[in-house]
Amino acid sequence: MVNIKLLFIILDEGYDKKIRNILNKFGIKVKTVSNAKGTASSSILDYFGLSETEKEVFIAIVPEYSSYEILLTLKNYFNLTREGTGIAFTIPITSSNKYLSDSFLKNNLERNEINMQNNNFQYHLIITIVSEGYLEQVMSAAKRAGASGGTAIKGRGLADYTSAKILGFSIEPGKDIVLNVVSQQDKTKVMEEITKAVGIKTKGKGLCVSLPVDSIIGLDIANINQN
Secondary structure, three states, X not given: OOOEEEEEEEEEOOOHHHHHHHHHHOOOOOEEEEEEEEEEOHHHHHHHXXXXXXXXXXXXXXXXXXXHHHHHHHHHXXXXXXXXXXXXXXXXXXXXXXHHHHOOHHHHHOOOOOOOOOOOOOEEEEEEEEEOOOHHHHHHHHHHOOXXXXXXXXXXXXXXXXXXXXXXXXXXXXXXXXXXEEEHHHHHHHHHHHHHHHOOOOOOOOEEEEEEEOEEEEEOOOOEEEO
């Protein structure tokens, strides 16, 4: 079986076609895009591109052997054109439907695999699911604990009895989702601060979980981190 990862790309609006074209070149077919809003202090606006502007969040299933090459392609395109600002990162998937892994098997036999496995994760994605109207409290709590910015996604139910889903979590209508990428050293205190402000025992009825980020780049910046 081929190791697979979850690729997140958060960008200003208007790059849907370009991102899809890049992913298509790598044979990536399982992908989705959602509208969102970014929030960050002005001091890190140029670094992460997560200002209070309309954003698009692209999520795709990618094979491990091409994940780093995909990140480099994104980095090179946005650094070369100086267009847009944002962030892209990958999260290792520990289990999945066998079809997803096997769908990349043929390509894996035709190219050298890049080994990126490392358990010393420097960054983590914190996903907070909170009642509608509590986004500001989540962001304020995260920033107090050291998070530099984040991205908010509205949870839209498909019907009165149907839940929207992200990463396997059911999101009922009236719920919002906040994504924060934080360093390993800040992860625990950010989650504790969010829980204190909008946890399940508060009016915000919030739930937060974290996932390890194994590779991350800022689009429109020169640095790239590979763990």
